[in-house]
Amino acid sequence: xxxxxxxxxxxxxxxxxxxxxxxxxxxxxxxxxxxxxxxxxxxxxxxxxxxxxxxxxxxxxxxxxxxxxxxxxxxxxxxxxxxxxxxxxxxxxxxxxxxxxxxxxxxxxxx
Numbered sequence: 001x002x003x004x005x006x007x008x009x010x011x012x013x014x015x016x017x018x019x020x021x022x023x024x025x026x027x028x029x030x031x032x033x034x035x036x037x038x039x040x041x042x043x044x045x046x047x048x049x050x051x052x053x054x055x056x057x058x059x060x061x062x063x064x065x066x067x068x069x070x071x072x073x074x075x076x077x078x079x080x081x082x083x084x085x086x087x088x089x090x091x092x093x094x095x096x097x098x099x100x101x102x103x104x105x106x107x108x109x110x111x
Contacts, residue, residue, distance in 0.1 A: 003030060004030075005029075005030055005031060005032050006030060006031045006032070006069050006070055006093075007031075007032055007034040007067040007068050007069045007070070008025045008031050008032065008033050008034060008068070008069070008070055008071070008072065009034055009035045009036065009037065009062045009063070009065065009068040009070070009071045009072075009092075010022060010025070010033070010035075010036045010037070010071065010072045010074060011036075011037050011038075011059045011062060011071055011072070011073045011074065011075055011083050011087075012037075012038060012073065012074035012075030012076070012079075012097075013036050013037075013038035013040070013043045013044055013046075013047040013074075014038075014074065014075070014076075016074050016097055017036070017047070017072070017074040018047070021072045021074055021097075022036075022047075022051050025072070026051065033051055033052070033053045034053055034054065034065060034067045034068050035048070035053050035054040035055065035056060035062045035065055035067075035068060036048050036051065036053060036054075036055055036056070036062070037055070037056040037057070037058060037059040037061065037062040038055075038056075038057070038075075039057065039058075039075075040057075041055075041057030044056055044057055059083050059086065059087075060086065063086055063087055063090040063092060064090075068092060069092065069093060070092055070093035070094065070095070071083075071087050071092050071093070071094055071095070072095045072096075072097070073087070073094065073095070073096045073097060074097045077097075077098075077099050077100075077101065077102050078102050080096055080097075080099075080100060080101050080106070080110070081101050081103075081106035081107075081109060081110055084096050084100075084110045085109060085110060088110075096110070
C-alpha cells in the first residue's frame with residue numbers, strides 16, 4: 001500500500017509558523033508544504049521563497065488550491081475564527097494554533 005502525502009497550507013507567516021510549523025511540515029515524510037498565506041503579501045512571498053512553495057496574500061486563495069488538503073492556522077488569535085471557518089467550509093483539515101479564539105462566540109462557531 002502506498003502512503004499518501006498530505007498537502008499542507010499555512011495561514012499566517014509569523015514567528016510560530018517559522019519556529020515550529022513550517023520546519024516540521026517539511027521534515028515530515030507524509031506531508032508536503034504546498035502554500036503559505038499572509039495578509040502581508042511581501043511576507044507571504046518571502047516565506048514561500050524560503051520554504052519552496054506557493055505564496056498568497058489572501059488565505060482564500062490558499063483554500064482554493066486543490067493541492068491543499070489541510071491547513072495550519074498560525075495567524076494572530078483574533079483572526080483565527082474567520083480563517084478556520086472558511087477552511088472548514090472548503091473541506092480542509094485544520095490545525096489551529098492556540099488560543100483557538102479570543103471570544104467564546106468565535107470558539108463556538110469554529111467547533
